[in-house]
Amino acid sequence: MIKRSKFSLAILMLVLVLGVFLAACGGDSDDNNDNNNNDDQTNDQTNDNNDDNSNDSTNDEGNDNDSASGEPQMGGKLVGAMDTAPAGVFNPIFYEEAYEANILDFTHEGLLSQDDTLQFGPGLAHDWDINEDNTEITLYLEEGVKWHDGEDFTADDVVFTYRSIASPGYIEAGGVRTEYVDKLVGYEDFVNGDTDEFEGVVAEDELTVTFKFAQPNVTILKDVAFPIIPEHVFADVPIGEMPEHPGTLDAGEVIGTGPFMFTEMLEREQYVLEKNPDYWQGEPYLDSITWRIVEGSVMLGLLENGEIDFIADPNGVAAQDYESVAGLDHIKIHEQADFGYQLMGFIHNHRTAEDAESGTINPDNWVPNEDMGDPLVRQAIAWTIDRQAIVDQLLLGHGSVINAPIAQQFWAYDESAATLYEKDLDKAAELLDEAGYVDADGDGYRDTPDGEEWVVNLNYPTGNELRERSAPILAQMIEEAGIQVDLRQPKEMTAYVEDLTNNTGDWDIYLLGWSLGSGDPDPSGLWRSQDAYNFGRWNNPDSDQLIADAITPPDAFEQSYREEVYSEWQGYFSEDLPALLLYAQNKIYGFNERLNGVNPMPYGFNNDPHLWWVSE
Amino acid sequence: MYKYIIRRILVFIPMLFALTVIVFGLAQAAPGDALTGQQLADPRVDPEVYEKQREALGLNDPIPVQYAKWISNVAQGDFGKSLVFNGRSVADLIEARFANTLYLGIFSLFITIVVAIPIGIYSARKPYSLLDYAATGFGFLGLAIPNFFFGLIAIYVLSINLGWFPAQGTLSGPGMAGFEAFFSRLHHMVLPGITLGLAGTATYMRYMRSEVLDVLGSDYIRTAKAKGMSDSNVLYKHTLRNALIPIITLMGFEIGVLLSGAVITEQVFQYPGLGTLFISSVTNRDFPVVMAITLILGILILIGNLLADIFYSIVDPRIRYD
Numbered sequence: 041m042i043k044r045s046k047f048s049l050a051i052l053m054l055v056l057v058l059g060v061f062l063a064a065c066g067g068d069s070d071d072n073n074d075n076n077n078n079d080d081q082t083n084d085q086t087n088d089n090n091d092d093n094s095n096d097s098t099n100d101e102g103n104d105n106d107s108a109s110g111e112p113q114m115g116g117k118l119v120g121a122m123d124t125a126p127a128g129v130f131n132p133i134f135y136e137e138a139y140e141a142n143i144l145d146f147t148h149e150g151l152l153s154q155d156d157t158l159q160f161g162p163g164l165a166h167d168w169d170i171n172e173d174n175t176e177i178t179l180y181l182e183e184g185v186k187w188h189d190g191e192d193f194t195a196d197d198v199v200f201t202y203r204s205i206a207s208p209g210y211i212e213a214g215g216v217r218t219e220y221v222d223k224l225v226g227y228e229d230f231v232n233g234d235t236d237e238f239e240g241v242v243a244e245d246e247l248t249v250t251f252k253f254a255q256p257n258v259t260i261l262k263d264v265a266f267p268i269i270p271e272h273v274f275a276d277v278p279i280g281e282m283p284e285h286p287g288t289l290d291a292g293e294v295i296g297t298g299p300f301m302f303t304e305m306l307e308r309e310q311y312v313l314e315k316n317p318d319y320w321q322g323e324p325y326l327d328s329i330t331w332r333i334v335e336g337s338v339m340l341g342l343l344e345n346g347e348i349d350f351i352a353d354p355n356g357v358a359a360q361d362y363e364s365v366a367g368l369d370h371i372k373i374h375e376q377a378d379f380g381y382q383l384m385g386f387i388h389n390h391r392t393a394e395d396a397e398s399g400t401i402n403p404d405n406w407v408p409n410e411d412m413g414d415p416l417v418r419q420a421i422a423w424t425i426d427r428q429a430i431v432d433q434l435l436l437g438h439g440s441v442i443n444a445p446i447a448q449q450f451w452a453y454d455e456s457a458a459t460l461y462e463k464d465l466d467k468a469a470e471l472l473d474e475a476g477y478v479d480a481d482g483d484g485y486r487d488t489p490d491g492e493e494w495v496v497n498l499n500y501p502t503g504n505e506l507r508e509r510s511a512p513i514l515a516q517m518i519e520e521a522g523i524q525v526d527l528r529q530p531k532e533m534t535a536y537v538e539d540l541t542n543n544t545g546d547w548d549i550y551l552l553g554w555s556l557g558s559g560d561p562d563p564s565g566l567w568r569s570q571d572a573y574n575f576g577r578w579n580n581p582d583s584d585q586l587i588a589d590a591i592t593p594p595d596a597f598e599q600s601y602r603e604e605v606y607s608e609w610q611g612y613f614s615e616d617l618p619a620l621l622l623y624a625q626n627k628i629y630g631f632n633e634r635l636n637g638v639n640p641m642p643y644g645f646n647n648d649p650h651l652w653w654v655s656e
Numbered sequence: 657m658y659k660y661i662i663r664r665i666l667v668f669i670p671m672l673f674a675l676t677v678i679v680f681g682l683a684q685a686a687p688g689d690a691l692t693g694q695q696l697a698d699p700r701v702d703p704e705v706y707e708k709q710r711e712a713l714g715l716n717d718p719i720p721v722q723y724a725k726w727i728s729n730v731a732q733g734d735f736g737k738s739l740v741f742n743g744r745s746v747a748d749l750i751e752a753r754f755a756n757t758l759y760l761g762i763f764s765l766f767i768t769i770v771v772a773i774p775i776g777i778y779s780a781r782k783p784y785s786l787l788d789y790a791a792t793g794f795g796f797l798g799l800a801i802p803n804f805f806f807g808l809i810a811i812y813v814l815s816i817n818l819g820w821f822p823a824q825g826t827l828s829g830p831g832m833a834g835f836e837a838f839f840s841r842l843h844h845m846v847l848p849g850i851t852l853g854l855a856g857t858a859t860y861m862r863y864m865r866s867e868v869l870d871v872l873g874s875d876y877i878r879t880a881k882a883k884g885m886s887d888s889n890v891l892y893k894h895t896l897r898n899a900l901i902p903i904i905t906l907m908g909f910e911i912g913v914l915l916s917g918a919v920i921t922e923q924v925f926q927y928p929g930l931g932t933l934f935i936s937s938v939t940n941r942d943f944p945v946v947m948a949i950t951l952i953l954g955i956l957i958l959i960g961n962l963l964a965d966i967f968y969s970i971v972d973p974r975i976r977y978d
Contacts (some may be wrong), residue, residue: 129741211709218702218705283742309824309825310830338811338924342824344816532939534688554699555697573699
């Protein structure tokens with residue numbers, strides 16, 4: 041009997057444990073996070089500026105506006121899907137990911153916004169004056185704009201936003217947007233704590249604000265277009281605590297001026313945006329937009345059965361799914377080029393171990409890479425690559441070959457100045473012969489001019505499936521010209537970047553992708569000899585000079601002048617070849633036909649959501 | 657018994673300490689840090705900015721210094737802040753995910769046991785019967801089908817086509833409470849729970865079958881039967897208790913495994929649990945999160961094993977601890 045009762049006890053315990061577990065289930069759930077940095081393509085922050093006011097964009101397939109359904113109707117709910125949850129920082133000055141941008145695009149706005157030709161137009165500011173030498177801009181703000189909590193939007197909010205980004209401790213708190221403030225008057229003194237006064241941004245009155253730059257500023261409009269955060273919410277919050285403030289993290293507490301309010305979330309699963317009925321550009325048609333986090337492989341099924349209405353930024357529909365989506369009668373597709381590109385870089389020079397150790401980037405210390413030092417060799421390799429075949433086979437045609445490291449959407453992109461490399465093995469052979477790389481020992485592979493064995497290694501990271509698949513194809517294409525290629529094992533992105541930065545000692549070729557901003561085509565940061573991200577350690581004084589010229593006032597105030605300089609630079613680039621640009625992928629947006637009024641911009645889908653409406 | 661338990665718990669302390677040292681060392685030995693990946697995402701941001709952040713986060717300190725800081729904070733119950741999720745504390749990140757993982761783990765274990773044990777017993781009583789073969793075949797099929805594949809099939813058939821179960825997530829919407837939330841949660845748990853639970857079924861089933869077979873052949877069972885005891889009595893009173901020992905061992909380990917999350921299942925069902933957090937933290941070099949999860953799992957696995965040992969003595973009185 042005793043045994044029996046013990047056994048019953050065990051059963052009883054099991055029941056109790058289950059009971060507790062079931063009861064616990066009833067509690068509400070809050071939640072958490074996860075992150076992705078595995079793919080450098082995913083994180084474009086091209087949409088720092090939210091709203092936009094012009095229309096019509098290029099090469100779209102679905103007709104966007106005025107579909108057959110006629111007049112816009114009020115009401116309706118929309119469900120959008122993205123494949124990764126936002127990290128959860130819903131504050132324009134602290135967020136870093138495209139996934140948060142999908143929320144912030146609806147809730148926050150900047151003073152200016154970009155149109156479909158990437159020119160800046162009015163946003164929260166309806167007008168502006170720029171002084172003679174481009175050091176000052178005065179913006180006149182829209183009257184009657186209210187924050188989501190009913191407070192008035194004023195020039196003080198603008199001052200507060202820029203002041204916060206400029207304040208000491210902003211970077212330490214995790215902010216990275218100092219490029220918007222570091223050209224303003226008095227930034228250095230303010231950020232170093234030498235003064236409490238920040239002179240760079242001044243509120244002239246309630247609705248007038250002036251930005252003062254230390255130097256004439258060529259990208260003045262881009263610099264004043266940053267999304268504005270509410271002073272009344274954050275005024276008493278030290279900058280170091282702003283990232284953990286409810287106004288940054290919590291649904292219902294995040295306050296902006298945008299057409300939708302971020303009201304509820306089930307973290308990492310659903311994010312609910314409700315319309316802001318008092319939106320200054322007019323009441324939005326939709327009642328709400330819900331973002332759902334959906335696994336990529338399930339997304340299409342849910343799009344098909346109507347559970348989700350649109351798949352847009354940052355990743356859109358995958359190229360291999362294009363046909364299945366196009367085959368759905370109720371789904372429209374909008375396809376446009378992305379701002380990023382993939383490249384095959386050549387390591388021109390190696391940094392010394394001492395420099396890598398101390399973090400110094402000094403071209404004078406660099407050691408030339410013997411394998412890739414000769415421009416003829418780089419050009420020869422470029423002539424072995426059939427980029428169109430990669431676009432056709434790997435991207436299934438949903439992308440384009442680009443010939444300069446400037447996004448093709450920009451006025452600055454000039455293909456005519458660049459060499460249009462294509463597969464031409466004769467040319468490659470000719471160049472290699474000229475450079476002295478011939479097969480000396482008869483093993484079928486070319487050797488160095490000194491008769492040594494010549495092996496070119498190709499390195500690539502994991503994380504972007506298309507890029508991973510392109511690596512062996514590229515290696516094979518290069519081998520066709522008789523160049524022996526050592527295709528290295530791929531490395532995980534973080535380890536790869538670490539190596540690229542400090543330890544390319546014996547590297548020859550690397551694969552990488554960059555996402556570019558839509559704000560300005562200036563390639564500084566990536567391709568100047570001293571730039572940290574100039575991983576090939578390309579050292580070309582002419583190129584450095586041109587990049588600098590293109591943003592040096594006063595000439596650079598003329599866009600035509602900049603166009604000219606950039607053309608010349610693109611010529612240098614394709615001649616000296618720090619990298620061969622491979623392709624720019626297309627973004628494929630898919631949305632249910634009941635969604636009307638969408639008008640994607642070159643840099644993003646989330647444009648003018650107050651004009652979106654659904655027909656039932 | 658109590659002495660034994662206390663002694664075991666005291667041994668936990670050096671073990672956990674060693675665990676943290678090893679994992680910390682390994683985490684630091686991995687190339688790159690939490691900011692390396694973020695850095696490339698946006699080339700417009702000056703690398704100097706990240707250098708300053710590294711300095712502020714103490715990532716440039718020598719590793720022993722970083723470890724000392726970390727362990728002294730943990731000793732005070734502070735797991736620190738995530739390096740990747742700006743503004744989020746590690747405790748905050750883990751808390752809700754832990755709950756999700758716990759529910760899913762228990763639910764799937766429940767499914768495993770409910771399916772595996774009766775089938776195992778049946779197979780043992782009628783070995784080499786048609787049903788035995790069928791059950792074994794079914795169990796191994798469950799083991800052999802990759803989780804993500806089974807999950808996707810389940811989603812497409814049961815969710816997208818038939819609409820019986822939700823395809824993704826843990827609840828149908830924000831702001832739910834009470835019974836509504838409970839049923840919604842249960843409803844959402846069915847597909848991932850089955851996906852996860854079926855994978856473990858074969859193991860338990862086979863263990864159960866072989867143990868019961870083993871025990872059924874022993875002398876005391878023959879004696880019991882000879883005394884004229886009914887079959888069911890023999891089975892439930894004498895056989896099962898003895899056959900449960902290895903199952904308990906298995907479950908002791910299973911607690912740790914289940915609570916470490918099921919990365920693939922979580923991914924397919926977008927069910928936010930510890931597994932995906934752990935993996936993403938490893939790839940992102942978010943070492944405070946990695947350390948916290950490792951520590952929690954270490955504790956759970958130790959506790960799981962201790963519980964298993966204690967349960968032995970309950971199930972089998974011959975096992976005693978002094």
